[in-house]
Amino acid sequence: MKLKITEDMVQAAIAASTWPQQDIDMRRMLKAAIEAADIHDVLDELVTGMEVSVDVSTDEETAHHRYFGKVDIVQENPASKHGLILLVQNSEPNFK
Secondary structure (H helix, E strand, O other): OEEOOOOOHHHHHHHOOOOOOHHHHHHHHHHHHHHHHHHHHHHHHOOOOOOEEEEEOOOHHOOEEEEEEEEEEEEOOOOOHHHHEEEEEEEEOOOO
């Protein structure tokens, strides 16, 4: 999946930036590089190794039950939001 950067997004970033006016060409090159990047690869790099916590409680008595783990894989999954799913292996519960 490709990340789509619109001209409005670029203009907003330019307006909000503190970069000197002469760096506009650099911004345009950055926009082209971001658009060329595969969002799966970008997210894989950013998210792999991040710690996650999943609430597995079912009622008031188990309200504190969670699983903790690290993201091992960012996998494409057309059925999920944004076409990606984060896989966590070797998770540990905070309960017995």
